[in-house]
Amino acid sequence: MELDFNLNQKKFDLDQTFDCGQCFRWFKIKEKWYGVVQGREAEAYICDNLLKINILNDQDLNHEDEFKFWENYFDLDTDYILVKEKLKNIDNTLDFAMEKFGGIRILNQNFWETLCSFIISQNNNIPRIKSIIKNFCRYFGKKLKSNYAFPEVNHIADLCPNDLNIIKSGFRSKYIIDAARKIKNGIKFEELANYSNKDVVKIISKIKGVGPKVSSCVLLYSFHRLNAFPIDVWIRRTMQENFSGKTSDIFGEFAGVAQQYLFSFKRTTKIYENSTFKSQNS
């Protein structure tokens, strides 16, 4: 099934959106992105100002429903021109980051997958997070056409931590199992969606291995609370270096989007510095 979304000359960048650390299952081959979203194996690319989604395992899918699904997934209804307008002139670093990474969209991702992925992310680096999640799907997810679905929460709830040894998630295994069991036994996305940020955090923090960072990632990437502000080592550094003594309050209702621009900016700058350093010394 092929779907076209008119971007209406809006700044939208798949590379920036998939590489900004909010998702871990998209990979790029020759200018096209491939990923698995809620059991759909998809190909995504932009051509002539159209976002093109090609669903490779499209049995029994309804065209209209799929259109709405992907429109929501890529957050195409949110007015990012307005978001950027509101974030403008707060700070030079943010203005610069926003100019460079303004094509980012905050995806609307599945609750369980997001929670689980960010549990895995703790004290970990992005390549390894991707590798663990890939193996998690490979060994515990349903086989699709050429890839695997994210594992079913009820299936994982019935396992024990040692069963996950094969994916090398280390000390996080027990957290993954606890998350799955608590979701199976009552934590529901649809209910949490009615709660305030604070109450969502309070509830999902009862899961072992879920603290302020993981819960704010879930708020931002799954509940689409654009004011949620995940603080990891990069953002902590940025706040110390560029916003000394201030909190995310200075960014207002779209602090989470600001955070995403800053994270990408800081990380790529660091990678650039590293590669420059290496080439000078090789």
Place this chain on the structure above:
DNA sequence: TCCCAGGCTCTCT
């Protein structure tokens, strides 16, 4: 060999 990575838990003050 040591340090770091989209942190959190547990223990000790």
Place this chain on the structure above:
DNA sequence: AGAGAGCATGGG
């Protein structure tokens, strides 16, 4: 309540 060690694993 706040500080600090420990945690699995792999890359640099």
